[in-house]
Amino acid sequence: MGKSLLIVESPTKARTLNRYLGRRFDVKASVGHVKDLPEKSLGVDIERNFEPQYQIVKGKAKILEELKKAAQKAEEVYLGPDPDREGEAIAWHIASEINGEKDTGKIKRVLFHELTKRAIEEALKNPGMLDKNKYEAQQARRILDRLVGYLVSPILWTKVKRGLSAGRVQSVALRLICERERQIQQFVPEEYWTMAVELRKKDAESGDETIVADLWQYKNKKIKIKNEKQAKTYKEQLEKATFVVDNVEKKERKRQSAAPFKTSTLQQEAARKLRFTARHTMSIAQRLYEGVALGDEGEVGLITYMRTDSTRLSQEAVNEARKYIGEKWGKQYIPPRPRVFKNRKGVQDAHEAIRPTSVYRTPDQVAPYLDKDQLALYELIWKRFVACQMAPAVFDQTTIKIKAGDFTLKVVGSVLKFEGFMKLYVEGTDNGAEKNGRKEDVWLPELPQGTELDLIKIESKQHFTQPPPRYSEATLVKELEEKGIGRPSTYATILSTIQEKEYVVRENMRFRPTELGFLINDLLVENFPNIFNVKFTAEMEESLDKVEEGKLNYLAVLKMFYDSFESSLEEAQEKMKDLRREGIPTEIICDQCGNKMNIKWGRNGPFLACSTYPKCQNTCDYIRNDKGMIVALKDEETQEKCEVCGKPLVVKRGRFGTFLACSGYPECKFTKSIDKDSGKANDKPVKTDQICEKCGGHFLIKKNRYGGAFLACENYPKCKNTRPIPTGIPCPEDGCDGELVERVSRNRRRFYGCSRYPKCKFVIWNKPVKRECPECGYPFLVEKYSKKEGNFLACPNAKCGFKLKEEDQQD
Structure with a gap:
């Protein structure tokens, strides 16, 4: 009897499966997608019902040939890529290559929700067929994203600059960040005051416990103190008042644990507690799911599948958790009935929540086999899962209301009575979520109704209302999920892309849009109001879900989208502002001719240029203040002289920071880098023994404005010969006699390439x-x-x- 073939997408996953399946199966990996749309063309025939023109991914032809040969020898072929849309697409494309035009019935689909012996054997005993609906949902998403990316991005290249990109979902995420930033810029703070009144039982000893109550009501209406004058008036009245306990309310309050993780909440909590990016979180989770070598035990999948919208748990996992809790902490920590968590409406429930594959594989046990980040994430998942099946925490909460004439004061305190799940885990909070920075849980002394109190002191404090905070990774992921934009499995890619394209930067762990980000957002929203729209994007996600459920034809979704998109596309090509030529008008006045200046875009980013260019060639850098207003920056003159023309050098600000430039620009284009540490111009060039082959002068080691070193002739500017600095290491490419030289990329990253470039394109970073x-x-x-x-x-x-x-x- 011959072997069966099992194909998965990951070599790590293949190793884990091979350990369990042994000689019964030949387990092979496709190493990701084997077919995709072409890199350098649209790859979608719109006229032929949006027919995708798939190609074999570069470097995968050999792998596909190996898979085909193995499939021919195998009795049965099982396709086991990840149990989501992307995994289904990989399985579908492998099947199409193995089968060709035939449908042999030899191919079966298996879904591994966790890589444990029981789950693997269960999946192989109950194989299914390829899921056409799921595949078409993935294909529809891929085509939609390709249409937007390949048809909108070239317009941005023409109107702004090359290298920019638009994305169906990423641009909506950018829109949220830009709109939040504008809310912050337009926010007008309002003054308000709070009053904290410290009190003690009448005639009590000075060492007795005191309470601090907040001023709450005036004549039974909630009070709002608008200014210092009002605060002083209230304070004077309170200082004359008699304080009496009016009402005491005691009740037991229970706090339940959070649901087990799904993809979005895992990303949020890892961002809050571990400061991981969404991409880093998903990368580690993928490894924990696919398998980690645990010494003699070999490769073991530590968690269930990490791309899920569900909080459902299997009965086996719940029973194991309850058993562990009882053994570890006692019966009092087990709730009477297992906790069941409801999914949100419309959630796909094919997968479980993210949980450890065995609760008995504790973080301490696996710690020797995991790196620091893997252990931190596994511990987070493990604790959250165990805690979700623990008893609630119990608090004794006391609310005391105190009368003082027409004023009512209130103080709330609570004491932890039983820690329950909090013994193990407490969910993180986003910065700014706590009210006024006050602790909720405070101990209060026994104060029966009617108790008179002595005033110790009154503390008035001025505050100002705060603008909404910028999005962090956690809060942006939460917002995207709540608004139905994209899917949790795509969030990591979305957040990475908008940072890589320099549309946003992270400052203090929060996203701030760059000038480029604002510009691209405004252009896209103005010219594609229906496409880069939160509601429309959410509706498209719902449509894709319906395709997966078999309730909607994927071609209908594509046609519905394209009907709206096509008209916007034609209009944008014609009417979108051409910022390369026109720029964006501002109210800044040119200090050389008195005309208004425009924002223009150069290779180093935005700058102000006179609107009468080329008649007036005045330019300057600018910044935006806290309100988003443009502030022109005047060049800061230095004592240093230009090495070419003798004019003073001025400090300029470019895309990569400050540098020195000749004040005689544009006639003289001399520049000089500034040392990051000292803030001063880099040292004078160092003379070398190498001779310039053009004029016979010596080469000098100089630094460019990005800090990269290079060789330049000492007779500059008469001789402008330059060379990269050689390393003395020969190029390893066959037949090449060049050597490796140091270079600096456009993104200011240092790399090493062949001196024979462009004939030899060898590069190493x-x-x-x-x-x-x-x-x-x-x-x-x-x-x-x-x-x-x-x-x-x-x-x-x-x-x-x-x-x-x-x-x-x-x-």
Whole structure:
């Protein structure tokens, strides 16, 4: 009897499965998607019902051939990519390549919601068929995203600058961030005051417990103190008043634990407690799901599938958790009935919540096999799951109302009576969620109704209302989910993309839109009001869900979208502002000719330019103040002279910070970098023994405005010959006689490329070291760093895994 073939998408997942399945199955990995839309063209035939023109992904042809050969030999073929839309697309494309035009019935679909022996065997005993609805939902999303990305982005290249991108969902996320920033800029703070009154039992000893009550009502209406004058008036009246306990209310309050994690809440909590980005969280979770080597136990899947909208738990998992809780903390920590968590309306319930595959695999037990971040995330998942099946925390809450003439004061205190789930885990909160920074839980002394109180002191405090906070990763993910924008499985990519495109930056762990982000958002919202719209985007997500459920045809969704999109596209091509030529008008006056200035866009970012250009060529940098208003920056003159024309150098601000430039610009374009640490101009060029082949002068080592070093002729500007600095390491490409030289990319990142560029395009991003690999003979090693291993040397040959730790490095 021949073997069956099991194909998954990940080598790590394949290793874990192979450990359980042994000789019965031949387990192979596709290493991700095998087919996709082409990189450099639209790849969608709109006229032929949006027919996608899939191609084999670069580098996957060989893998596909191996899978085809293995499938021919196998008795049965099981496709086990992840149990979501992307996994279904991978399975569908593998099946189409293995089957060709035939439908042999040999192929079966298996869904692994967790990689444990029981779950794997259960999945293989109950295989299904490929899910056409799920595949078409993925295909519809892919086509929608491709239409927007490939048809809108080129308009931005033409009107603003190359390299920009628009995305069906990412641009709506950007819109939320920009709208929040404008709310902050337009916010007008309002003054208000609070009064805290410290009291004690009448005639009590000075050492007795006091209470601090808040001024709450005046003549039985909630009080709002608007200014200092009003605060002083109330304070004077209170100082003359008699304080008597009017009402005491005591009740027991229970606090239930949070639901187990789903994708969005895991991302939120990891951002709050661990400061992980959504992408980092999902990357670690993927590894924990696919399997981690636990010593002699081998590869083990530690958590269930991490892309889920559901908070449902299997009965087996709940029973195991309740058993563990009883053994660890006692019966009092187990609620009478297992806790069941309801999903939101419309949630796909195919998967469980994210939980450990076994509660008995505690964080302490797996700690020796996980790195720091893996352990932190696993511990978070483990604790949240166990806590969700623990008894509630119980508080004794007391509310005391105190009469003082026409005023009513109130103080609320609560004492923890039984810690319940809080013994193990307490959910994090977003910054600013606590009211006035006051602690909710305070102890209060026994004060029966009618008790008279002595005034100790009254403290008045001025406050100002605060604007809504900027979005953090946690609050933005929460907002996207609540508004139905995208799906939790896509949030990590969305947040990464808008940062990589420099539409937003993170400051103090919160998102702030850049000038470019504001610009792109305004252009897209103005020209595509129906497409980059929160409500429309949410409706599209609902439509995709209906496609997956088989309630809606995917072509109908595409046509509905394209009907609205096509007209907006044609209009935008014609009417979108051409910022390359026109710029954005401002009220800033040119200090050279008196005309208004426009915002224009250069390769180093936005700047102000005179609207009469080229008649007046005045330019300057600018910033926006807290209200979003433009403030022109005047060049700061220095004592240094230009090395070319002798005019003073001025401090300029570019995309990568400050640098020195000649005040004679544009006639003289001399620039000089500023040292980041000292804030001063970089040292004078260093003379070398290398001779310029054009004029015979010596080469100098200089630094460009980005801090990168290069060789330049000493006879500049008469001779403008320059060279990158060589490393002395030969280029490893076959037949190339070049050597590696240091360069700086457009994004200010240092890299090393062949001196024969563009004939040879070899590039490496890590610094090369002239030291042959002792294992494979590669001509050099590279410097690397990781949190786990620190600094080390590694072989850049992908087929060789040689590493040399810093402490082992000897000359």
